[in-house]
Amino acid sequence: MNSDSLRAKIRLFVEQPLGQGQEIALSQGHAHYLFNVLRQSIGTQIALFNNRDGEWLAEIVAGSKRGATAQCRAQSAPQRSPPDLWLLFAPIKKARTDFIVEKAAELGAARILPVQTELTNSERIRQDRLQAHAIEAAEQCGGTFVPEVAALTPLPKLLADWPENRALIFADETLSEGARLAPLPPAPAAILIGPEGGFSGGERSRLRALPHVHPIALGPRILRADTAVVAALTLWQSQQGDWR
Numbered sequence: 001m002n003s004d005s006l007r008a009k010i011r012l013f014v015e016q017p018l019g020q021g022q023e024i025a026l027s028q029g030h031a032h033y034l035f036n037v038l039r040q041s042i043g044t045q046i047a048l049f050n051n052r053d054g055e056w057l058a059e060i061v062a063g064s065k066r067g068a069t070a071q072c073r074a075q076s077a078p079q080r081s082p083p084d085l086w087l088l089f090a091p092i093k094k095a096r097t098d099f100i101v102e103k104a105a106e107l108g109a110a111r112i113l114p115v116q117t118e119l120t121n122s123e124r125i126r127q128d129r130l131q132a133h134a135i136e137a138a139e140q141c142g143g144t145f146v147p148e149v150a151a152l153t154p155l156p157k158l159l160a161d162w163p164e165n166r167a168l169i170f171a172d173e174t175l176s177e178g179a180r181l182a183p184l185p186p187a188p189a190a191i192l193i194g195p196e197g198g199f200s201g202g203e204r205s206r207l208r209a210l211p212h213v214h215p216i217a218l219g220p221r222i223l224r225a226d227t228a229v230v231a232a233l234t235l236w237q238s239q240q241g242d243w244r
Contacts, residue, residue, distance in 0.1 A: 007076045008047040008057055010038065011139045013146055018053040018072055023061070026068040035063060047076060049144045054079040081145045082108035083241045084187040086166075088115050089229055090195035091122040091152065096226045101130045103226075105137035105147055107233040108241060113150045113190075115158055119197035125152050155203060159210065166190055168213045171232055173198060175217040185214055186240045191232045196225050 016024050026034075034040045042060055048070065049055045055077035058070040087109040091097045097114075104112050112134065114125050131149045138146045162168065167185035170192045192207075199207070207213050218231050237243045 007055070007142075008045045010034070010040070010044070011047040011049065011055070011142070013135045013139055014048050014050050016050065018048055018050055018056045020072060020074070022056075022072045024048060024058065024070045024072065026070055028065070028067050031063055031065065031068040034060065034068060045073075046070060048072065049077075049138075051081075051145055052079060055144050077142075077144060079144050082110045082147075083237075084110050084189070085233075085236060085241065086111040086113060086190035087229065087233065088113045088158070088168075088190055088192040089225065090115055090117045090120040090193070091125050092196055092225050093121070096224075097122070097125070097130070098133050100226050100229050101133045101149060102137040103230050104233065105134040105143070106141045107230065108237055108243075109147050109233060110145075111150065112147050113158070114152045115192070116152055116154045117195055118155075118200040118203060120195045121197075127151050156206075159206065162210075162212065163188075164212060166212065168192055168207075168210070169232070169236065170207050170213050170215045171218055171228055172204065172207075172215040173217065173222060174204070175215055184216065184236050184239050189236070189240070191229075191236060193225055193228050193232060 012030055014024055040060065042063060044060045046058055046060065047055050048058050054075050056072045057074050057076045058072045060068055061071050062069040087104045089100055091114050101112055127149060134149055135146050165188060167189040169184055169189060208215060218228055223231060
């Protein structure tokens with residue numbers, strides 16, 4: 001029997017260690033989702049993952065309104081973590097910010113960092129809600145890794161504390177045609193996408209003055225912020241990531 005035949009359609013992210021015979025206490029939210037939403041029962045097979053131990057086929061062995069218990073039967077997929085690529089983006093409208101987080105998780109961002117720029121429309125985020133979107137994206141797309149969604153941080157603070165060994169790929173819509181052909185730096189790296197109004201002149205000047213910053217253009221058309229995130233992540237993954 002190959003590993004694909006062991007993979008269950010229902011996938012849940014958990015915090016506990018996973019291993020052969022391990023019993024996992026599922027939350028009340030998980031129990032509600034399994035029994036009330038999906039109409040499952042004792043004996044149903046599900047997949048569990050935790051960012052560390054790969055995916056495990058598990059069987060629901062107990063359940064109530066307050067929670068459920070699943071027992072690990074066999075590993076159905078190895079742990080696969082994405083390349084060391086961060087995504088930095090300025091939050092926009094709620095639904096489109098949700099989209100950015102979901103697609104970043106699906107496309108293989110290792111960490112997601114919302115940043116406050118001078119022209120950012122949204123001054124606050126619900127970090128817990130965005131983290132839940134990242135978890136849901138990993139559950140639905142078959143991944144075994146959930147990226148951390150960090151707290152909203154002002155861009156100047158982020159740049160002041162930036163690690164010198166991590167390249168920062170800065171999507172600059174003012175660049176000329178030739179900049180589109182430049183190869184992107186490998187991991188560890190990060191991609192920075194600005195707000196709908198773009199970066200201010202001061203922000204752009206500060207970014208270009210930093211030695212670890214690599215300005216790029218994303219084609220001849222002006223992209224919405226959420227589209228630019230998908231385009232930039234796809235471009236980096238195709239050049240330097242684990243898609244090759």
